[in-house]
Amino acid sequence: MPKVAIPGSKSITARALFLAAAAKGTTTLRRPLFSDDTEGFVEGLTTLGYAVERDGDDLHVKGSPEGPTGVASVFCRDGATTARFLPALSASGHGQFSFDASNQMRKRPMSPLLDALGRLGASITVGAQTGHHPFTINTDGLEGGEIELDAGISSQFLTALLLVGPLTRKGLDIRVTDLVSRPYVDMTLSMMADFGINVVRDGDHFRVPSGTYESRTYRVEPDxxxxxxxxxxxxxxxxxxxxxxxxxxxxxxxxxxxxxxxxxxxxxxxxxxxxxxxxxxxxxxxxxxxxxxxxxxxxxxxxxxxxxxxxxxxxxxxxxxxxxxxxxxxxxxxxxxxxxxxxxxxxxxxxxxxxxxxxxxxxxxxxxxxxxxxxxxxxxxxxxxxxxxxxxxxxxxxxxxxxxxxxxxxxxx
Structure with missing residues (x-):
């Protein structure tokens, strides 16, 4: 009866990295995934000024609830979670943050997220193709408030907003008009609760309070x-x-x-x-x-x-x-x-x-x-x-x- 050792979940690792970066204190991630996607995410966090240290099979992330500051250029490689989560994280900070990605990732849609961040107070300057990488975010933090979102192409747009919601000044009230891959949203809400933030959900209506994530030790399950x-x-x-x-x-x-x-x-x-x-x-x-x-x-x-x-x-x-x-x-x-x-x-x-x-x-x-x-x-x-x-x-x-x-x-x- 063969047993198979499966590496850590990519989806959980990406969310845990965001939560750890946004939390107060230092978080230890036990057995996260180490792959091109997650290495790209860590590289992006480092570029934005976060301290991330590998210790064997673990990662230690020093968080900053205030978000990144200054000027930075992030290359997201092929990673969709990197390309969608990190712009949301950067928008919670203060400065100018540019994002680009591989030719493969440049073809994938970004409009629902970029439009939402723009409505929440960030200034988005797009490149050659509207709604895709590359783009630049100028921000002095996000105000928050009510927003409507279409997540029918990717639930990652909703996850990015849910994750950044506590970092806004007013919190977020998100009404979703279409949603695919619902279990990934359930995952996000559960992990946010593990880091100290509870979202109120009523169907496809999400109320995210303003608050501070708390650091912790978090074990990543296999993918x-x-x-x-x-x-x-x-x-x-x-x-x-x-x-x-x-x-x-x-x-x-x-x-x-x-x-x-x-x-x-x-x-x-x-x-x-x-x-x-x-x-x-x-x-x-x-x-x-x-x-x-x-x-x-x-x-x-x-x-x-x-x-x-x-x-x-x-x-x-x-x-x-x-x-x-x-x-x-x-x-x-x-x-x-x-x-x-x-x-x-x-x-x-x-x-x-x-x-x-x-x-x-x-x-x-x-x-x-x-x-x-x-x-x-x-x-x-x-x-x-x-x-x-x-x-x-x-x-x-x-x-x-x-x-x-x-x-x-x-x-x-």
């Missing part, structure tokens, strides 16, 4: 999205896998991917601190709305050809504006493997079949690379990848971890 590949591998190969540190008390909505596997015929058991998935290897297709767990959509798409019946994935339009158009990337790769697929604006239908080995076009997207690695475990031939290094974004050791998992499976079974 549920990264775990999905090994859960899928167990279901595909007809074996059992354990992931320690994920269970019924997890903050991460993407752990609900195991419910999808259960519908496909896998066995799932969760206790407080461990998730177990096992399978006979015989899977049924499913029809599933993945709006709230869309980061695991490529995992299901990569697994679906091996089911006995078709799989229909719905309500995932927001995956078209991730690191790549993930809906299209899945369809393109599956088609090249000889699998029949049908797509629409926000859905993907996948018919059963034996995928033939091809060179997977990752589109520079870590989730496409990791998901179709699972397809390769039972494809007809040896699967290869045009850019295997893209996994460094969230899971630098993915391929060695997968190799160790396969070796453990061969030993155990």
């Amino acid at each position: 549920a999205s990264s775990s999905s590949y090994f859960f899928a591998a167990a279901a595909l190969l007809g074996v059992e896998v354990h992931v320690e540190g994920l269970g019924t008390e997890s903050l991460q909505g993407d752990l609900r991917f195991v419910d999808v596997l259960k519908k496909m015929g896998a066995n799932v058991h969760l206790d407080r601190s461990r998730a177990t998935v096992s399978s006979s290897g015989h899977l049924q297709g499913v029809e599933v709305n993945m709006r709230d767990i869309s980061d695991t959509m490529p995992t299901l798409a990569a697994l679906a050809p091996f089911a006995k019946t078709p799989t229909l994935i719905t309500d995932v339009f927001n995956t078209r504006v991730k690191e790549c158009d993930r809906l299209e990337a899945c369809a393109v790769n599956l088609s090249r493997m000889g699998i029949k697929v049908e797509t629409g604006r926000d859905w993907l239908r996948i018919l059963p079949g034996l995928p033939k080995a091809v060179e997977v076009e990752t589109f520079g997207d870590h989730r496409i690379a990791m998901a179709f690695s699972i397809t390769g475990l039972k494809s007809n031939g040896v699967m290869s990848f045009d850019d295997p290094g893209c996994v460094k974004k969230t899971f630098p050791t993915f391929f060695t971890t997968l190799e160790d998992f396969v070796t453990a499976v061969r030993t155990a079974y």
